[in-house]
Amino acid sequence: MKSREAADLGRFAGTELRHATTLVHGVHSGISDTIHRAVQAAVGPAALPVQIIADAVTSTAYTATGFGLDAGSRVAGWIAGQRLRSRGDEAPSIHDAPRGHQALAFGLGIRGDAIHAHTPSISPAMQVRSGGRRVDLTPEGVGAAYGQIGDQIAVFLHGLCGTEAAWQWRGNPQTPYAARLATDLGLTPVTVRYNTGLRISENGQALVALLDSLHSAWPVPLTKIVLIGHSMGGLVVHSALAQAPDDAAWLPLVTDSVSLGAPHHGSPVARGVRHAADTLTETTRGRRIGAYLAQRSLGVRDLEYGNVVPADWQDAGSTDTSDRRTHPPDRTGIRHHAIVAVLGRRPAQLGAGVGDLLVPLDSARHLATATHPSRFADEDVTVVTGLDHLGLLNNDRVYTALHAALSAPELSVRP
Incomplete structure (x- = not known):
C-alpha cells in the first residue's frame, strides 16, 4: 500500500x-x-x-x-x-x-x-489488468503484458463490487472464459477493472477512452474486437457503444457484444433498496437506516432502471424515481448477444420475475416495450437454466453459448 x-x-x-x-x-x-x-x-x-x-x-x-x-x-x-x-x-x-x-x-x-x-x-481509474498488475497502454507495455500478440481481442468487464478476478469465480472450477476463448477462437483476453460506484454513463465514457488508447497501443493492427460484460459490465459496454463518436478508430472493428445477466431494464433489488430508503426516511425510528441506505452509490442508483447514457438521469429531481431512460439505438453492424440465467430448470419455474435471483429474465434480455425495440434479436438470446447470477461468470454451459455466439460468421452481421 x-x-x-x-x-x-x-x-x-x-x-x-x-x-x-x-x-x-x-x-x-x-x-x-x-x-x-x-x-x-x-x-x-x-x-x-x-x-x-x-x-x-x-x-x-x-x-x-x-x-x-x-x-x-x-x-x-x-x-x-x-x-x-x-x-x-x-x-x-x-x-x-x-x-x-x-x-x-x-x-x-x-x-x-x-x-x-x-x-x-x-478509487481506481478504468484500467486494463494482466497478471495482477495494471497494463501500461503503450506498445511496449502491452507487449510485456501479453507476450504473444494476436490481432483479435476480447474485452471483459466485471459487474458491481467486482474486479477482473470475478471471471475466476471460485464457486466453479472451470478454466475462465478468457483463457478458453484465447485457445478456441484466438481472442487475446483483455480484462478491465473500474470503479463500479460511478455512473454507468461515466464508466461508458471511460471505456471509450480506454478502447481508443488500447487500439493505438496494440503492437499489431487490430482486426476484431469483442466486448463482454457481466451484469453492470454489460450496461457499461452498451453505454460505451452509445456514446462513442462515429469516427472512433476502434468502433468498426467491434463485431460482437455479449451481455451476461445484465439488467437492461434494471434490477428489482436496486429498486427495492431505493424504496426501503425512501420509506424508512419518512419514519421516526427508521430515519437513520433510511439515511444510510440513501447514501448508496450513483452506480447502484443507475441499476434501478438500467441507465446507460447521461440523458437517462440528467435533469431528474432528487425525488424523481421514475424510469427516464432514452433507450439509445444500438450501433449497426454489431451483433449483440444476451446470455441470461434462470434459477429453475425451466424458464417458467419460479416465475420469470425471479430470473437469476438478482436480474429478472425480461430485464436480462431487454424485452421489447411498446415504444422501444429490444437490443437483442430473439436468436441472439440464450437462456441457461438452473443457474444464478454469479454462476454466469464461469460455467460450462454458459461458455458453450458464448463460444457459439462468437463463432457466428461475421459477414452475416455486418451491413
Missing part, C-alpha cells in the same frame, strides 16, 4: 464506520421502541420518562462511538502513511494487493462515487 492510499483508506474507513454506527443505532432504536411501547401499554404513561432517558443515553453513546471510530481510523491511516513514506513508499499499491483489492471493490460498489470524490487514491 502506498502512503497516500493508507491515509485515504483511513479517512474512508472512518467515515464508513461512523455511518455504520448510525445504522446500528437505527436498528437498536427500532427494537427498543417496540419494547418501550409494550411496557407503556402495560404500565401506562409512567414509563415514558424511562424511554426518554434511555433514548438520550443511547444516542449520546452511539454518537460518541461513531466519532471515536472515525477519528481513530483517520489517525491510524495517517500514521500508517507516515511510516510507509519513511520507508521510501516502495510497497505495492493497494490496487495490486492479492486480497485487499477485493474488499476495496465491495466498498467501491456501494460508495464508489464518494470515494472517488474524497479519497481518490483508492
Whole structure:
C-alpha cells in the first residue's frame, strides 16, 4: 500500500464506520421502541420518562462511538502513511494487493462515487489488468503484458463490487472464459477493472477512452474486437457503444457484444433498496437506516432502471424515481448477444420475475416495450437454466453459448 492510499483508506474507513454506527443505532432504536411501547401499554404513561432517558443515553453513546471510530481510523491511516513514506513508499499499491483489492471493490460498489470524490487514491481509474498488475497502454507495455500478440481481442468487464478476478469465480472450477476463448477462437483476453460506484454513463465514457488508447497501443493492427460484460459490465459496454463518436478508430472493428445477466431494464433489488430508503426516511425510528441506505452509490442508483447514457438521469429531481431512460439505438453492424440465467430448470419455474435471483429474465434480455425495440434479436438470446447470477461468470454451459455466439460468421452481421 502506498502512503497516500493508507491515509485515504483511513479517512474512508472512518467515515464508513461512523455511518455504520448510525445504522446500528437505527436498528437498536427500532427494537427498543417496540419494547418501550409494550411496557407503556402495560404500565401506562409512567414509563415514558424511562424511554426518554434511555433514548438520550443511547444516542449520546452511539454518537460518541461513531466519532471515536472515525477519528481513530483517520489517525491510524495517517500514521500508517507516515511510516510507509519513511520507508521510501516502495510497497505495492493497494490496487495490486492479492486480497485487499477485493474488499476495496465491495466498498467501491456501494460508495464508489464518494470515494472517488474524497479519497481518490483508492478509487481506481478504468484500467486494463494482466497478471495482477495494471497494463501500461503503450506498445511496449502491452507487449510485456501479453507476450504473444494476436490481432483479435476480447474485452471483459466485471459487474458491481467486482474486479477482473470475478471471471475466476471460485464457486466453479472451470478454466475462465478468457483463457478458453484465447485457445478456441484466438481472442487475446483483455480484462478491465473500474470503479463500479460511478455512473454507468461515466464508466461508458471511460471505456471509450480506454478502447481508443488500447487500439493505438496494440503492437499489431487490430482486426476484431469483442466486448463482454457481466451484469453492470454489460450496461457499461452498451453505454460505451452509445456514446462513442462515429469516427472512433476502434468502433468498426467491434463485431460482437455479449451481455451476461445484465439488467437492461434494471434490477428489482436496486429498486427495492431505493424504496426501503425512501420509506424508512419518512419514519421516526427508521430515519437513520433510511439515511444510510440513501447514501448508496450513483452506480447502484443507475441499476434501478438500467441507465446507460447521461440523458437517462440528467435533469431528474432528487425525488424523481421514475424510469427516464432514452433507450439509445444500438450501433449497426454489431451483433449483440444476451446470455441470461434462470434459477429453475425451466424458464417458467419460479416465475420469470425471479430470473437469476438478482436480474429478472425480461430485464436480462431487454424485452421489447411498446415504444422501444429490444437490443437483442430473439436468436441472439440464450437462456441457461438452473443457474444464478454469479454462476454466469464461469460455467460450462454458459461458455458453450458464448463460444457459439462468437463463432457466428461475421459477414452475416455486418451491413
